[in-house]
Amino acid sequence: MSKQLRVAIIGAGPAGIYAGNILANSYQNVEIDLFDSLPAPYGLIRYGVAPDHPRIKGIVNSLHEMLDAGTIRFFGNVTFGKDLNLDDLNRHYHAVIFATGAIHDAKLNIPGVELEGSYGAADFVSWYDAHPDYPTTWPLDAEKVAVIGNGNVALDVARMLAKQADDLLTTDIPQNVYEGLKASPATDVHVFGRRGPADIKFTPIELRELGEVADVDIVVYEEDFPEGWFNEDAEGVTNQHRVMAKVLESWRGREQTGAKRRLHLHFWHNPVEILGSNGRVTSMRFDRKGEEREYQLQAIYRAIGYFGSALEGIPFDASKGVIENVGGRVSGLQNVYATGWIKRGPVGLIGHTKSDAMETIENLIADSPNFADPEVSTKGAVLELLRERGCQFTDWAGWLHLNEHELELGANFQGVVRERVKVLSREEQVELALGGKYE
Numbered sequence: 001m002s003k004q005l006r007v008a009i010i011g012a013g014p015a016g017i018y019a020g021n022i023l024a025n026s027y028q029n030v031e032i033d034l035f036d037s038l039p040a041p042y043g044l045i046r047y048g049v050a051p052d053h054p055r056i057k058g059i060v061n062s063l064h065e066m067l068d069a070g071t072i073r074f075f076g077n078v079t080f081g082k083d084l085n086l087d088d089l090n091r092h093y094h095a096v097i098f099a100t101g102a103i104h105d106a107k108l109n110i111p112g113v114e115l116e117g118s119y120g121a122a123d124f125v126s127w128y129d130a131h132p133d134y135p136t137t138w139p140l141d142a143e144k145v146a147v148i149g150n151g152n153v154a155l156d157v158a159r160m161l162a163k164q165a166d167d168l169l170t171t172d173i174p175q176n177v178y179e180g181l182k183a184s185p186a187t188d189v190h191v192f193g194r195r196g197p198a199d200i201k202f203t204p205i206e207l208r209e210l211g212e213v214a215d216v217d218i219v220v221y222e223e224d225f226p227e228g229w230f231n232e233d234a235e236g237v238t239n240q241h242r243v244m245a246k247v248l249e250s251w252r253g254r255e256q257t258g259a260k261r262r263l264h265l266h267f268w269h270n271p272v273e274i275l276g277s278n279g280r281v282t283s284m285r286f287d288r289k290g291e292e293r294e295y296q297l298q299a300i301y302r303a304i305g306y307f308g309s310a311l312e313g314i315p316f317d318a319s320k321g322v323i324e325n326v327g328g329r330v331s332g333l334q335n336v337y338a339t340g341w342i343k344r345g346p347v348g349l350i351g352h353t354k355s356d357a358m359e360t361i362e363n364l365i366a367d368s369p370n371f372a373d374p375e376v377s378t379k380g381a382v383l384e385l386l387r388e389r390g391c392q393f394t395d396w397a398g399w400l401h402l403n404e405h406e407l408e409l410g411a412n413f414q415g416v417v418r419e420r421v422k423v424l425s426r427e428e429q430v431e432l433a434l435g436g437k438y439e
């Protein structure tokens, strides 16, 4: 029998849970503790996927089974660098895996980016998904809005801004978000890509879905589709590109129905400057193939990619926003690993983090014969330490309780069946998970 291992994973999003599950299935004698800074598990799925994407949110069901199987213990409301540091983890575990993801916006370095009305998409996503560390209100007062970027986050943001709030009522949309979106005066949402329509980073389902949003007219511009704009034999062209080219083609010359809102797709628009008056956004300038273009806009959402955050004591590549690593082995440290977006950067769909986790876990298991036994190896010791430090951590049973509560709230919310109603504040989530007064 292989020697017993104790492994800590930091980050209970898909990357951390897949890593834990793969480790539990490939190494017989292992105890895994999974920590998250939030009281609830599931990271990006709970706080990054748009409310109207139940198919993607459904991944939670398999993650739930992985955590419910018993080998992995979940502890929420535990922040690495505050409640636990690397020395603590080294004292209690043979190995540590960081799966902290990438939750902030990549920076757009152009003048005017700091003006009021210029927002990072990641912040907006955190708002509409009711992340407990974000304000519950969002200034939705613009009629003409820009979304910068041609990835799926740009589509999420554009769709959420264009959709009629009433069409979101059956999802897990928080009530404050519903009310905010309902009052939005938006008439036009402009999505700007810096490259051409053949170079979009969307995926087919998400692009097609845009054309099916009720009471929204899609507008594409003939200038962006010159003869031969899509070469299906070009290097790197996949079936996905072919499908998306057909979708875009079907929108050319599409008749306007007089819908309440319009969603415009512009290509080859390279951001140059955001202009404003009295500190507020009034317009944005782009370079379109050497020609200057300016659009009157009152809000700009920058969806140009996510960026990872540095962790105390862990080597970090600040140019890429990832932990320095080779195949998931963190550079310069013994027995410390990384997986998911903090390992390879914020690209790829949720499922892709599985292959990532496989590589990291293979390397961890290969290294395991050389792991030194931790100083403290009882299961309760780390919990004692957290208690001593006044950390009110949640656990799996607590999450089940909170989950049940949110589902019940949703079951009859003001006469509508909502998928769930998330508890907004961190404190209330913790109270509920601890079986406290919010029953």
Ligand code: NAP
Pocket (backbone or CB within 6 Å): 053, 056, 108, 109, 148, 149, 150, 151, 152, 153, 154, 156, 193, 194, 195, 199, 200, 201, 203, 206, 270, 271, 303, 304, 305, 306, 346, 347, 348, 349
């Ligand atoms: P992404 O797919 O990498 O797209 C980023 C976009 O920003 C690209 O179009 C990129 O253009 C553009 N960009 C980067 N820097 C720019 C700049 N300085 N000026 C103008 N444009 C700039 O990233 P993402 O949208 O954040 O998505 C992250 C991952 O999550 C992706 O794998 C995505 O598919 C996934 N995701 C999936 C869903 C879903 O519903 N399935 C939803 C959200 C996210 P270039 O291509 O020219 O660099």
